[in-house]
Amino acid sequence: MRRNPSSYPLTWHLMDILEAVFSKIWPKGGGLWNPYLMLSPAILLIGLLVLGLGYIGDISLRTLDTSTFLFSEEWSLTNYERALTEPFIRSVIWRSILGATIVTMITLLLAFPYTYVMVRTRSAFLRKFLLIALFLPFFIGQVVRAYGWLIILGKQGIVNDILGLVGIEPLRMLFNYPSVLFGLVQYMFPFAVLMLAPALTAIPEEIEAASESLGASWVETMLHVVLPMAKPGLIGAGLVVLTLSLTDFAMPAILGGGTQDFVANAIYDQFFRTSDQGFGSSLAVILIVIGSLLVWVIFMLVGAGTLALGAKDK
Amino acid sequence: MNQPISQKLFFWILVVISIITLSAPTLVVLGASLTSGNIIVFPPDGLSLKWYEALVEKQELQDAFIRSIWVAMICVFISLPTGTLAGVALTKYRLRKRALIQTYLLLPFTIPLIGSGIGLMLVFGEVGILGSLWPVGVATAVINLPFMIWAVSSSAAGLDPDLELAAQSCGAGPVQTFFYVTLPSVMPGIITGSLLMFILSLNEFLVSLLLVDARIVTLPVQVYNSIRSIITPDLAAVSVVFIAVAMLAITVLDKLVGLEIFLKSK
Numbered sequence: 001m002r003r004n005p006s007s008y009p010l011t012w013h014l015m016d017i018l019e020a021v022f023s024k025i026w027p028k029g030g031g032l033w034n035p036y037l038m039l040s041p042a043i044l045l046i047g048l049l050v051l052g053l054g055y056i057g058d059i060s061l062r063t064l065d066t067s068t069f070l071f072s073e074e075w076s077l078t079n080y081e082r083a084l085t086e087p088f089i090r091s092v093i094w095r096s097i098l099g100a101t102i103v104t105m106i107t108l109l110l111a112f113p114y115t116y117v118m119v120r121t122r123s124a125f126l127r128k129f130l131l132i133a134l135f136l137p138f139f140i141g142q143v144v145r146a147y148g149w150l151i152i153l154g155k156q157g158i159v160n161d162i163l164g165l166v167g168i169e170p171l172r173m174l175f176n177y178p179s180v181l182f183g184l185v186q187y188m189f190p191f192a193v194l195m196l197a198p199a200l201t202a203i204p205e206e207i208e209a210a211s212e213s214l215g216a217s218w219v220e221t222m223l224h225v226v227l228p229m230a231k232p233g234l235i236g237a238g239l240v241v242l243t244l245s246l247t248d249f250a251m252p253a254i255l256g257g258g259t260q261d262f263v264a265n266a267i268y269d270q271f272f273r274t275s276d277q278g279f280g281s282s283l284a285v286i287l288i289v290i291g292s293l294l295v296w297v298i299f300m301l302v303g304a305g306t307l308a309l310g311a312k313d314k
Numbered sequence: 315m316n317q318p319i320s321q322k323l324f325f326w327i328l329v330v331i332s333i334i335t336l337s338a339p340t341l342v343v344l345g346a347s348l349t350s351g352n353i354i355v356f357p358p359d360g361l362s363l364k365w366y367e368a369l370v371e372k373q374e375l376q377d378a379f380i381r382s383i384w385v386a387m388i389c390v391f392i393s394l395p396t397g398t399l400a401g402v403a404l405t406k407y408r409l410r411k412r413a414l415i416q417t418y419l420l421l422p423f424t425i426p427l428i429g430s431g432i433g434l435m436l437v438f439g440e441v442g443i444l445g446s447l448w449p450v451g452v453a454t455a456v457i458n459l460p461f462m463i464w465a466v467s468s469s470a471a472g473l474d475p476d477l478e479l480a481a482q483s484c485g486a487g488p489v490q491t492f493f494y495v496t497l498p499s500v501m502p503g504i505i506t507g508s509l510l511m512f513i514l515s516l517n518e519f520l521v522s523l524l525l526v527d528a529r530i531v532t533l534p535v536q537v538y539n540s541i542r543s544i545i546t547p548d549l550a551a552v553s554v555v556f557i558a559v560a561m562l563a564i565t566v567l568d569k570l571v572g573l574e575i576f577l578k579s580k
Contacts, residue, residue: 039400039419045455113328119577134336143534144534198578217318247426
């Protein structure tokens with residue numbers, strides 16, 4: 001009772017052809033499933049980035065001749081010396097590091113309870129609501145969010161309008177350090193929650209119940225049971241927030257109004273205002289080094305947390 | 315488990331602060347786009363849709379929007395196959411130098427965006443393709459690729475390797491096994507990852523800013539350039555486009571895989 005092969009579904013023929021082609025190319029079979037081959041497109045794509053870093057490194061060693069607007073043929077460390085001694089650049093670097101640290105602490109402080117409530121709540125509706133409240137800003141992008149803050153905090157903004165109704169003079173709430181940090185906290189919040197959520201989900205609720213049945217108060221349970229168990233998530237979240245806010249461009253540019261530049265803004269200005277690509281590149285290298293050092297120190301101290309990609313053997 | 319009042323209070327105060335901080339800009343932009351006045355004031359002058367009507371005549375905003383959609387589509391087109399293969403490879407196989415590969419694949423996250431953007435600008439400039447739109451799509455694919463790999467690898471972790479062996483012992487070749495067994499089982503990850511890539515690419519601002527010139531500005535760059543001059547309600551109406559796309563993406567994500575997928579432990 002064999003059917004005629006020509007009456008087989010089209011997809012079967014297609015698959016046969018594909019299998020035939022496949023075994024022609026890799027006669028031993030399974031060649032494509034060589035994991036390194038599967039990884040190669042991703043490695044090549046990210047190779048573009050490495051190539052770009054090479055260019056940055058090269059230009060950063062060449063000084064700009066301001067009379068001819070040409071770069072020097074020889075390599076020298078002049079740009080780096082300038083970057084590390086110029087008071088303006090130093091203050092920008094410190095402002096970025098300090099800002100990123102403050103933003104990380106505030107973000108974690110707010111994101112932890114948010115994630116905890118979202119993970120632990122019995123109400124499916126509340127969980128969904130918190131998820132949507134989280135994803136909406138995450139999916140909207142920095143520029144639009146910063147624009148929203150401009151409307152709220154601006155001199156003719158909503159807060160000042162409301163203050164005006166009760167007779168308070170308009171306050172200057174924008175274009176200062178706190179407004180940039182505030183904008184960054186709001187920008188980083190969803191990243192932190194998404195890094196924390198899997199870690200908190202992994203903590204069984206019974207452990208908290210056990211802790212409390214042994215007489216611990218909820219504060220003790222949080223501090224001695226939940227927080228230590230959530231450590232990988234907190235590290236992952238902290239690392240992401242720290243590096244992203246350290247290197248952010250949009251919030252200092254829009255909410256800082258040019259007076260609260262972070263390193264990224266200084267780099268941009270060197271490339272597009274001063275046109276000193278060499279100096280700008282040396283700043284970029286310094287920023288990369290600072291960021292990597294911070295990450296490396298935290299990795300060494302406490303491990304990679306939840307950042308490890310696709311690691312089953314944790 | 316009954317939580318004590320003090321715990322509830324502590325958590326809820328922080329959660330409410332968070333919700334307000336998260337939602338305020340979105341709500342205000344929505345409100346501002348509906349004002350009937352020429353400037354944005356509170357309380358609003360009245361409701362109208364005139365700023366949306368004004369958008370119809372703003373050709374440059376529409377062009378910028380279409381360019382942004384193109385960029386996002388190119389980004390997904392590149393990152394979907396690339397990230398899927400890498401995600402499956404990372405989860406299914408024991409790799410030598412695993413830590414090194416992971417660190418390398420995380421480079422887009424560890425290198426500051428401004429560094430990646432300028433690096434890619436120099437590379438594209440050297441090849442002479444700066445000024446076209448597709449390199450912007452490639453760039454957004456590169457800088458967000460770890461999201462795609464992460465989404466696929468976390469859903470591939472649930473894939474039982476015995477299933478693939480079963481398929482092969484039933485006579486399926488490697489191609490059939492991949493398309494009928496491996497791929498469907500990582501589908502939630504692929505959908506999540508692609509949506510994330512699309513949205514992040516659509517919203518990408520800094521790398522866009524570095525790679526576009528005046529002829530090919532994308533929508534986020536267009537909005538940025540405009541808010542630096544003067545804040546008018548028509549800009550709020552444009553921003554609502556972003557909000558609408560975000561809402562659509564969230565709905566699709568929720569219907570297809572469920573937002574709760576992000577709460578799952580790996």
